[in-house]
Amino acid sequence: MIKGSRSTMATWAQARGLTFEEEGLLPPVTDALRLGLGVGSHRAGVIIKDDGRSTTAVGGFKKRPERSTWNLCAGRLPGGVDGVVAHHVHLERRDLSSEGGDSWYAAPSTVVFAVLPDGARAVRWLTGTPGAAGGVSSMATLDLSGGGSTPVVPVPTWRAEIAGVTWSATPAEDPFRLERIAGPAGAALADAPPRTKIELRDGALCVVVRGVIDDPAQLDALCAVAAAVAGAVAAITAGEPALDPAVPVGPPVSDAREAWLTEGVRQVAWPSPPASVDAAQAAYRQLAEGMARGRGVRWKVRLIVLIALFAGIALWTGIDALAIMLFPDWKGELLILLVISLVFLVPGAIRAAWQAGGEAHNDDVSSRALPWGLEAFTREYAAARGLRLEDPTVFRHRFRSPIPGVPMRVLHGDLGGVTGWLALWADDTMPQRRHLLVAVVPAASQTAPNVAGYGAHVRDGMLVLAREVPASERSAAQLDALRAAAVGAAAASTPA
Incomplete structure (x- = not known):
């Protein structure tokens, strides 16, 4: 089916001035493009029909890769966005047999993929899905706070x-x-194929619809969706004010999340700043471990899961007993x-309950220790160096x-003779998060200097230095080294 669309896609690409490549692989940078990642190769049938009620697949004896991309049409797409239109395939496990049991299937989609350089400035993670938002109901709420x-x-x-599209950010x-x-x-x-979805993740845009589409008008309509997002x-x-290193962007917004962070940070006293984010998180992990044990998170979840599972077992036992009564001839077999x-x-x-309790305990601990530790490290470092915490959202805008990526925490002030910003940066455009330390200072030259150990860029009159570090090396020592490098580079770039 995908190979059968090769000629049509090539013709469409040629008519619109695009290059055509039969096979490639799009990066796993949005949720749709990450599907199948890590499942490995399997013998799988290609799904040729999937209307939500019935599914048909063919070619189940062929071994296929977990992700593949076909019929790539790249260049300036209709509507003016630089990107790629392609058929993307991922493996997924489904139960499509009438006899029961599950098997691997190759699910094709038609995608428009583009990288919007300023996408993360507008919004971090945005999805748009046709259809009304589904309501979520529950019979009870589990409170583990105790x-x-x-x-x-x-x-x-x-x-x-x-207008009939559910959006979330x-x-x-x-x-x-x-x-x-x-x-x-x-x-x-409204003009795109039914069930077309939009994903914008830190500047990576994916317009995706299940199935292989090669109709020129529908391909143009998918490109029009991408163009609409890019234009917006x-x-x-374009309406955002420019950064001025001498002018702060303002403190973080005061909301419920910020108040919760402040309350959590205060529960550990720091006579001296923590050496690193990891060191701070370790301290709060010890605190959160005690809190979780005191509330009995692990045992509460185990008890609840056991009750639910044994209720199911009791129901099954009752059904079997009823069957014995109705069919006494089958008593032995039943x-x-x-x-x-x-x-x-x-x-x-019992195993499931034990595992669920442990996972709930660990999740409860991490949900407190990680953000509290990051916040404490940032606040203590800023106070010790005479810097101010800035709003990372406003800075990002x-x-x-x-x-690539976005600032998680931002500090502003005198870095040692030069006013600018330091940022703890995260790049989530790939499956494994990258951590970077970033400095932004005034640049008197349009040429980026060569700074050993750092990537250097000049944009909008500012010098940007960045270094990727392991999560464990988000430390005061590394930030101090970055400050010194930024001040030295700014001075070196100043004309005599």
Whole structure:
């Protein structure tokens, strides 16, 4: 099916001035493009029909890679976005057989992929899915706080339905800002193939729809969706004021998450700043471990899971007993089935409960220790060096970054004779997060200097130095070295 579209896609590409390549591989930078990552190669049938009610696949004896991309049409796409239109395939495990049991299947999609240099400035993670937002209901809410600690306040998320499209953004941004993307993108979605989805993740844009599409008009419509998103992003970022190293962008916004961070940070006294983020997180992990044990998180979850699983086992036992009553001729076989079921189900339920309790405990600890430790390190380092904490969201909106990713924490002030910013940076454009330390200072020259150990860039009159470090080396020593390098590079770039 995909190979059968080769000629049509090549013709479409030629007519629009695009290059054509039969096979390649798109990077796993959005949720849709990460599907299948890490599952390995398997014998899998290619899904040729999937309308939500029935699915048909062919060619199940062929071994296929976990991810592959075909019929890549690259260049300036219709609508003016530089990107790629392609058929992308990933492996997934499904139960499509009438006899039961699951198998591997190759699920093809048609995608428009583009990297928007200023995409992360507009919004970090945004998705748009046609259809009304589904309601989530629950019979009960599990409270593990035990009244002994403040519940974790999550990073806020924006969610809205606009013109039949459900949009969500994490972290939440100004709704007016997001609606400026949702409006034109939603209008373009109305002309795209049904169930087309939009994903924008730190500047990586993916417009994706399940199935192989090679109709020229529909391909143009998918490109129009990408163009609408890109145009809205450009309009938003064009209105942002420029950064001025001498002018702070302002402190972090005062909201529930910030208040929760402040309360958590205060629970450990720091006579001297922690040496690193890891050191700070280790201290808060010890604190959070005690809090979780005191609330009995592990045992509460184990008990709840055991009750739920044994209720299921009891229901199954009752069904089997009823079957024995209704079919006495099958009494022996049904009793054997019941015994075998209990032999496997009871130990399995206990193992599942034990594992669930441990996972819940670890998640509870990490949800506190990691953000508290990062916040404590940043605050203590800033206080010790005479710097001020800045709002990373406002900084991200205004900074035309030459490096991928976004600032997680930002510090501003005198770095040692030069006023500028230091940032703890995260790049989530690949499956494994990259950590960087970044400095932004005034640049008197348009030429980036050669600074040993750092990547150097000049943009908008500012010198940007960046170094990728392991998570364990997000330390005061590394930040001090970055400060010195930034001050030295700024001085070296100043004309005599």
